[in-house]
Amino acid sequence: TPDLPPDMQSSRRRYRHIQPTSPEEMLRASTDAGMANMRRVMNQKTEEERMAKAPCTFCGKNGSSGALKSCSRCKAARYCDQTCQLADFKARHKRECANFVHPPNTSAFLTKPVANERYPQHPAFAHWHEDGVGCWVTIAGRLECDLHALTDSMDSKQNRDRRERVSDGGAANRQIIRTHKAAAHSLLGLRVLVQNRRKDKTPILVFGSRAQVLSQPSLTSAVLRGTAEGDNLVKFTRDKVPRVALGVANDPWDKSLRLEISHINGSEAKPNAPLPANVKDATEGTILLNTGDFAILQLQFRVGDGDTISKDWEALGALEAFFLPWASSDDTTAPASLPTAQAPASGGDGTGLLRAPFDQRGVRAHYADFIEHGEEAYMRSHFGDAQTGGMSRAEGMVAAMGEMLLGQGAQAGNADVLVQRLRDAGMGEIADKLASR
Ligand SMILES: [Zn+2]
Ligand SMILES: [Zn+2]
Incomplete structure (x- = not known):
């Protein structure tokens, strides 16, 4: 895309699907992503209904x-x-x-497959509970499993605005991109559900901005390869082995952490709505949880340089565990010291540290199709075999989406390609309808 600064373009060259080479490829990519998203949304709606009637x-x-x-x-x-x-x-x-055997019932965090899906939407790649506080960690990734870049917005709906901001900044902006290696796809997005189940019924404060991920001992240098000015990290040695604990990434444009509180007790935290009472500091991700309350946080960490580590499973594979500190207090200020990955000791001072090891076997199983057979096989097994039964109910939505894609296709002179893609995806009826227009 010509509106991106030159530095961004060069480092994006290897991401074929982001810069499709032809209108046909662009259409194909947008259709695939559109279909996958549609299925996901439909399955989530189905699951919401099922949960309500459970x-x-x-x-x-x-x-x-x-x-x-x-x-x-x-x-x-x-x-x-x-x-x-x-x-x-x-x-x-x-x-x-x-024992936190099951996460709370919410369609915003589905750790089990729904409908006829073979894979869950939110596989729990890490889990921990201690002293009545627990968390589940899954990926907040992109459909094609590439890591995020600082130049992208955390909310994909706002990406267009973000791109404009990034490309309008001239020399100062190019400087930011260079200094922070902002165009590199090196940010691992995690989605974390944290819940208070303490028996003493005391509220706790969770400190999202203090979340960390710890490098695998053998991969510390690969993780550090992406280090840029202003990165939030701590290097230390454990058992004579160098390690790095990565904090939540800084956003050089918004001058804030790459952190978002996305849900409180299953309800979405909408950007322009009043903050839920549980949210004590939205930019710091500080949340008050009473007994039974749960929150979902989205957090991004810079793992590697976007080159040797560029896919979700590569970043997850380079990490040993996820850490999140909390304090049993309804005071809204952080205690003087919170336990960290490098200094985990906490002894009855009213603070705690969730340390959730990543389940590497689970990570590899989830991405096996992509690792062994490539993107298309992954798309097919994760999104493609979904039920056709749900289709009729959601046909209105599919038609609307199809219409939009058809518009794009017609513009690019490729409407027939879209119709064929719909047929290939087993949506023959819809394809016929669109073709007859
Ligand atoms: Zn009963
Ligand atoms: Zn219970």
Whole structure:
């Protein structure tokens, strides 16, 4: 794209799908991404409906919508009444609730496959709980599994504005891009659900801005290769081996951390709406959680230089664990010292540190198709085989999306390519409808 500064263009050359070489390829890429997104949104809606109608965890009876009450501590189990709840608590739930066996029920964090999907939308690549506080960590990546760049906005919907800002800045902007290596695709996006299930029913404060990821001992130098001025990291030695703990990346344009509070108790935190009462500091990601409350944070970390490590699984594979500190206090200021990856000790001073090791086997299994057979195989197995049953209900949406893509295709003189892609994807009916227009 000619509106990008030259530095950005050069370092993007290897990302073929970002700069498609022909209108046809552009259409193909946008159609693939559009379809995958559509399926994802549809499956999430289906799952939301299913969750609303989910049966009693104990007796399996269906409740009419909203009639069942969730366990107030974990929000993962739901019951007809207290009789079912007590019976289940004795039989099983006491242990499961305290051990964070299931994440809370929310379509914003689906750790199990939904509908006919083979892979979950939010696979838990790391999990930890301690002292009644727990977290699940998944990827907040792009469809094609490339790491993010600082020049992109954290919210893909705002990318157009962001691109304009980045390309309008002239020499000063080129300087920022050079100094911060901002065009490199080196940011790992994580999506973290954190929940308070403490028995003492005290609220806790979670400090998103103090989250860290720790390098694998053997990959510390690869992780450090991307280091740029102003990066948020701590080098230290453990057992005589050099390590690096990466903090949340700084954004040189917004002068803030690459951090976002995306959901509180399952509700989306909308950008222009009033802040939920739980959010004590949105830019620092400081959140107050009462018993049962849970929040979802999006965090980005610079892992490597965007070259040797450029895919989500490569970045995850270079890391040992994710860390998130909290304090049992309803004071809104951070304690003088919080435990960190490099100094994890915390002893009864009212602070805690979640240290969630990455499940490398799980990471490799999730991305195996991409690693072994490439992007198309991955797209197909993760998004392509989805149910056709849900299609009819969502046909209006598909048609709207198709219309938009058709418009793009017609502009590029390639409407027939789109129609063919729809047929290839098993959406023959929709393809026929579009073709007949
Ligand atoms: Zn029941
Ligand atoms: Zn529970």
